Amino acid sequence: MVHWVPPDEEDNLNSLAIALPLALAGFIVAAGCWSLFAVAGVHIRDALALTSVQFGLMLALPMASGALLAVxxxxxxxxxGSVRIMILCLGGLAVSMLLLMKADTFAGFLFAGAGLGLAAGYYSAGLEFVTQHASPRHMGRVLGIFGGGITGIGLSYYLVPLILEAFAWRVVPLAYLIVLLLILVLLVLLTDREDPSSEASPETTVLGALHALVRFRLWQIAGWFGVVAGSFFALALWLPDYLASHYDLPVGHGAGMAQWFVLPGAAAQVLGGYLADRHGSPRVVTWALGVCLVALFVLSYPPMTLYVEGKNGRIEIEFMLPLLLAGGFMVLLGVALGCAMAGLQRMMVVQNRRLAGFAAGILLVSACSVAFILPVLFSAVNQWLGVRSAVFMILFxxxxxxxxxxxxxxxREERLTLLRGGI
Known part of the structure; x- marks a missing residue:
């Protein structure tokens, strides 16, 4: 059976075939830059003899600057025009890589790390870019594929230890700089910069956009997305050091294990977008958050020792979540968080498509704010209690x-809908 496709939708699909891979490739690289300190930061901490709080601040600073730049x-x-802003953000990330190559003090790394928040600006512009080419029927899947660019975090977990093992630290930002320049050239050559999506609309001003968001009551969605995505980003930054310390592994092995969380979470955004298109965002988000709680409940248990007074003396029984089982629950947690992010992202953009770029910025402001606070909180609680799994208790x-x-x-929304239908 041959299905007839409307001309407008066919044009959208054709343009999407070029726009989506380009935007996705850029976001993969930007996300890798954004999370650069998650692995390389451990070496910087050792070289500069940083405290736990200083290390947490260094991890969290790119998230804070991302919150300021997203809107x-x-x-x-x-x-x-979204392409112009995407190019500017990638160019700014390239400058940050140059600064990282020259930095040799804590203040210098903080200054360069603040520029890594431009990845959030790329996300806002890139989401505006792909929604211009997507039809409402496929919006969840398109947003999920673009959001899957956070696989860049997992790729950095794999590539950075290899580069550090073979070369010096300075080669890491150099490698990212080369890839950034390559993506920049592709964007310049394969896209049209004359693509502003607004036509003198009042909603392109800050006050107009804020008025629209208040009117559509989307602040709640931004808050939920902030907690879900902020938890994902914070864990992605925290897990390499946590796993290496908790299971007495080399940092490279800890980063490799952290991919069990990041890569399934990124891929699950596509699944979550597909399910949200079919079954609705609220149902997907509710079930995904429920699964998150199950995984976090198990991961929250710290290693314990039980002493039993036996007939022939004291019996010592040690409880600790095996590494393989912990990895399985990390996969489950990553998939559930990815599905929840995709559902909330779709809910936000579908309700406010005319402000897709600004809506994406609001989502990231919320997510980056949470992701900035959590690593610092993790460090403080870890230093205060001395229980590493307390991070999972906080997230639970x-x-x-x-x-x-x-x-x-x-x-409440369902009841209001039923009442309106009954009137």
């Missing part, structure tokens, strides 16, 4: 509260 980049993408409480609030809001 301006989204608005600029709507006003001046955050996501449990989010699930309760999200489910209540969805029930």
């Amino acid at each position: 301006p980049a989204g608005l600029a993408a709507q006003k001046f 409480l955050l996501l449990a509260c989010s699930l309760i609030l999200f489910a209540s809001a969805c029930r």
Whole structure:
């Protein structure tokens, strides 16, 4: 059977075949830059003798700068054209790589690390770029594929230890610089910069966009997305050092294990977008958050020793989650968080497609704010309690509260819809 495709949708699909791979490739590289300190930061910590709080601050700073840059980049993408802003963000990341090659003090690394937040600006502009070429029917899948660019975090976990083992630290930013320049050349050659998505719309101003978001009551979605995506980013940054310390592994092996969390989470964004297109975002997000709580509950248990007074003396029984089983629950947690992110992202953009770039910025402001706070909180709690698995306890409480609030809001919205239908 031959299915007839409307001409407009066929044009969208043709342009999407070029736009989506380009935007995705750029986001993969940008995400790798964004999380550069997750692995390389351990070597910087040892070289500069940083404290736990200083190390947590260095990990979190790119997220903080990303929160500041996401909204301006989204608005600029709507006003001046998304491709122009994508190119500017990648160019800024290239400058940050040059600064990292020269940095040799804690302040210097912080200054260069602040520029890594331009990855968030690229996300805002890139989401605006791909939504211009996507039809409503495929919006969840397109957003999921683009969001899957966070596989760049997992790739950095694999590539950075290899580069550090074969060469010196300075080669790491050099390698990223070369790839960034390659993507920049492809964007310049294969895209049209004359693509501003707004036509003197008042919603391209900050006040107009904020008014629209208040009108559509999307701040709640941004809050839930912030907790879910912020938890994902914070864990992605924290896991290499956590696994290496908790299971007494080399840092490279800890980073390799962290891919069990990051790569399935990135791939699950495509699955989550597909399921949200078919079954609706609220149902996907609710089930995904429930699965997250199960995984976090298991991962929260710290190693324990039980002493039993036996007939012939004291019996010592040690409890510790085996490495392989912990890896399985990390995969489960990554997949569930990825599906939840995709569902919330689709919910936000579908309800406010005219402000896709700005909406993406609001999502990232929320996510980066949470991702900035959590590593510092993880470091402080770890130093205070001395229990490494406390990070999972913190996330369990955050996501449990989010699930309760999200489910209540969805029930309330369903009741309002039924009442409107009955009038």
